[in-house]
Amino acid sequence: MSILRKILLVLVVLTTAILLYATTKPDSFRIERSLVVQAPAEKIFPLINDLHQWQAWSPWEGLDPDLKRHYSGNASGHGAVYAWDGNSKVGAGSMTITASQPPAHIVIDLRFLRPFEARNEAEFILAPEAGGTRVTWRMTGPNPYIAKVMQVFFSPDALVGKDFETGLDKLKHLSES
Numbered sequence: 001m002s003i004l005r006k007i008l009l010v011l012v013v014l015t016t017a018i019l020l021y022a023t024t025k026p027d028s029f030r031i032e033r034s035l036v037v038q039a040p041a042e043k044i045f046p047l048i049n050d051l052h053q054w055q056a057w058s059p060w061e062g063l064d065p066d067l068k069r070h071y072s073g074n075a076s077g078h079g080a081v082y083a084w085d086g087n088s089k090v091g092a093g094s095m096t097i098t099a100s101q102p103p104a105h106i107v108i109d110l111r112f113l114r115p116f117e118a119r120n121e122a123e124f125i126l127a128p129e130a131g132g133t134r135v136t137w138r139m140t141g142p143n144p145y146i147a148k149v150m151q152v153f154f155s156p157d158a159l160v161g162k163d164f165e166t167g168l169d170k171l172k173h174l175s176e177s
Contacts, residue, residue, distance in 0.1 A: 047171060
């Protein structure tokens with residue numbers, strides 16, 4: 001057997017192993033981060049519930065100075081819509097608030113168009129905690145096979161989780177000032 005055939009055989013076996021291993025990944029994902037903000041929920045909630053306010057704390061703001069934003073629907077709360085179209089760092093998509101229960105809970109329907117198509121749900125939970133409010137940011141959604149293959153090589157929880165941590169830190173700073 002020639003060296004080239006051996007290399008090809010190893011590549012086929014390795015690729016098959018990766019593809020089979022990917023099938024063991026879960027059919028859905030959940031990314032979640034939380035922290036305690038030294039402020040009442042009534043001060044934090046409007047910064048999340050009004051999508052216009054996201055420019056002040058979202059971890060993706062500032063990644064594209066030419067980001068195009070479009071707001072529609074209600075000014076805030078249930079029915080508020082924010083669509084964006086930007087460079088490869090922020091992609092394109094939209095967010096629609098589907099549930100808003102002041103000052104404790106917000107649910108958002110997320111639709112990504114670029115760099116990949118996906119539909120997920122984001123949720124913010126604000127709960128009283130000694131010295132302030134625990135703010136939890138959670139995203140859940142389906143985990144299609146291509147995403148499972150990508151998870152063999154990197155962790156979406158680590159990547160997106162860092163963004164959630166950055167956003168929560170900015171939200172904390174803004175709410176406590």
